[in-house]
Amino acid sequence: MSLHIPCPNCGSRPVEEFLYGEISTVPDSITDADARDVDRAFMHNNPEGAQIERWFHVFGCRRWLTMRRDTRTDEVIGTSWRGY
Numbered sequence: 001m002s003l004h005i006p007c008p009n010c011g012s013r014p015v016e017e018f019l020y021g022e023i024s025t026v027p028d029s030i031t032d033a034d035a036r037d038v039d040r041a042f043m044h045n046n047p048e049g050a051q052i053e054r055w056f057h058v059f060g061c062r063r064w065l066t067m068r069r070d071t072r073t074d075e076v077i078g079t080s081w082r083g084y
């Protein structure tokens, strides 16, 4: 079963209509420019539990939304236009 995201404007829509928009952050301890690029491109976080994420409804209303999701179960706890 595919994950459905409740868009505040369009209602429940399949995840395939959305684009994930993580803002990658590089630790300040990495100062070399090349090392920062490598970290930004390949060192993604995979946190466990309830997370706040940003998603863009690319095949819908074309707006960014904030979603709170439990990464262990894929349960969508809620969505809103702004943060939690």
Ligand SMILES: [Zn+2]
Pocket: 007, 008, 009, 010, 011, 057, 060, 061, 062, 063
């Ligand atoms: Zn939408």
